[in-house]
Amino acid sequence: MYGVVSFGAAALLPANALHAVCTDNAQMSMLTSTSALPCEPVSHPRSVERLVTGKATSDGAGVKLTRVLTQDLQRRLDPYLMLDAFGSVNPDDYIAGFPDHPHRGFETITYMIAGRMRHRDSAGHEGLLENGGVQWMTAGRGVIHSEIPQQEEGVMEGFQLWLNLPGRDKMSAPWYRDFKAADLPRFVTDTGVSVTVIAGHSHGVAGAVTREASAPLYLDLHLPAGSRLMQPLAAGLNAFLYVYRGEITVAGSTVPSQRMAILGNDAQSDGVIVEAAGEARALLIAGRPLQEPIEQYGPFVMNTRDEIHQALNDFRDGRLA
Numbered sequence: 001m002y003g004v005v006s007f008g009a010a011a012l013l014p015a016n017a018l019h020a021v022c023t024d025n026a027q028m029s030m031l032t033s034t035s036a037l038p039c040e041p042v043s044h045p046r047s048v049e050r051l052v053t054g055k056a057t058s059d060g061a062g063v064k065l066t067r068v069l070t071q072d073l074q075r076r077l078d079p080y081l082m083l084d085a086f087g088s089v090n091p092d093d094y095i096a097g098f099p100d101h102p103h104r105g106f107e108t109i110t111y112m113i114a115g116r117m118r119h120r121d122s123a124g125h126e127g128l129l130e131n132g133g134v135q136w137m138t139a140g141r142g143v144i145h146s147e148i149p150q151q152e153e154g155v156m157e158g159f160q161l162w163l164n165l166p167g168r169d170k171m172s173a174p175w176y177r178d179f180k181a182a183d184l185p186r187f188v189t190d191t192g193v194s195v196t197v198i199a200g201h202s203h204g205v206a207g208a209v210t211r212e213a214s215a216p217l218y219l220d221l222h223l224p225a226g227s228r229l230m231q232p233l234a235a236g237l238n239a240f241l242y243v244y245r246g247e248i249t250v251a252g253s254t255v256p257s258q259r260m261a262i263l264g265n266d267a268q269s270d271g272v273i274v275e276a277a278g279e280a281r282a283l284l285i286a287g288r289p290l291q292e293p294i295e296q297y298g299p300f301v302m303n304t305r306d307e308i309h310q311a312l313n314d315f316r317d318g319r320l321a
């Protein structure tokens, strides 16, 4: 259903050949030709407002991870609630996984760079998440799920992002999809940047998932040495980058590995320009702020304390899922 869009042949052409044909009115049906890659110029790029070093912590049954987007940044990075990065070659750091636990009121997006993890939930969904795959779960009114590693050794590396739901959707029915790496929309720019479009739209390519209220954009960028990527972003969106290999430069600021760069919301800005002197990989994430009250108690994120109490009561009484 979600075809891979490859610009592999286009990437081999000299850059000026592509510039000569790039267009802003690309059609999905034209994506196999070089003329389909829109220029998407950015004339007022966003700057880096601040760099954030994550906090080392553990969750689930003792999985070691780095909480990159912490609770104190939920307002600034609305509609996002959390970003965890996990990565280890030591099975003791991940083997216990995340046994059965509840969620209500938001969505979880798990992106596995390397490793294998099995998801099961109370809505009857089950999936094996592995190398390069994405699992998108809308908890809505409630699920109880588990995420258990399916390996006893080797590298386990990936990310879990929490995306808030608007109040009117917090009690919606749970939803789940998983996408193997080969099923995720992907393209390569004229400078050789490989872009996986997990959510939203980039250069005319629609992501695996789109959402109206929060308008999430979630891109995984693989930047070869000496490359750069322009990505338009409406000024009202909150946006950040997380670098997980090498380092990048954004409007003159260096963003080192394992750092999140919160991008400024200058009203004049129309996008971001990401440059890499050496090979680098980064997540670019943006979304439209919901501008609603955020009440979080562990795995429940609602608008009011009463709704949190209701979630706790429902969970205790077996009515959550």
Ligand code: CO
Pocket: 098, 101, 103, 108, 145
């Ligand atoms: Co969970």
